[in-house]
Amino acid sequence: MPDLSFTIAAAEPIRFAAVPTLGFRLEVAQPAGGQPIENILLQAQIQIDTPRRRYTPEEQAGLRDLFGDISNWSRTLRTMHWTHANVLVPAFEERIAVDLAVPCTFDFNVAATKYFHALDDGEVPLTFLFSGTVFYRDECGGLQMTRVPWTKEAQYRLPASVWRSMMDAYYPNTAWLCLQRETFEKLAACKRRRGIPTWERLIEELLAADPDAASAISAAGNGHDHP
Secondary structure: OOOOEEEEEEEEEEOOOOOOEEEEEEEEEOOOOOOOEEEEEEEEEEEEOHHHOOOOHHHHHHOHHHHOOHHHHHHHOOOEEEEEEEEEEOOEOOEEEEEEEEEOOOEOOOHHHHHHHHOOOOEEEEEEEEEEEEEEEOOOOOEEEEEOOOOOEEEEEEEHHHHHHHHHHHOOOOOEOOOOHHHHHHHHHHHHHHOOOOHHHHHHHHHHOOHHHHHHHHHHHHOOOOO
16 A cells, blocks of 8 residues: 655745636655555645744734734634645656645635735745545556545645735735625715725725724835735
């Protein structure tokens, strides 16, 4: 039975995909002399190990919406589920490298987006938990099948700059916010009533009516290079 190991060697944005996508370079290996692998239908569950890094005061403020006040982080700062990804690993004998494509969203209603956006720099500690089906040849050449054990995993520290550069490439100087339909309809009615041509102009006018909110947003924008 194959004894496989998994390693994440690198990560970079995939350009010109349908949605923002990160490509993780996944290396799969087995000891010399192992049974030839025909292919692997591989699944990966990806977690963000939030307790495994330090946060600056500015990052702590940006993460308050997720984890609450810093005084409670001993209870609230827990590993977060990020996403799932699948890849078909082709035939190999000892070692192979494939790209694990992970689609990302810039929706600020999604916890992972809020987390990545709040980080100024440094690395994001990730854990990849693997499962799936392995097809291999036995000593007589017969085709066999086995499952990838749930104990198989890999860790990788993703530079926050990689996520930021990906989003900057797909959404330059832009952020996306999902609203409930009722809220959107109210904003749309306000936009039509005032004869305002763009959504950005509408929000600017609404903020101008609340100087405290406008000042807070301006200060936040001056502290971050990304949208």
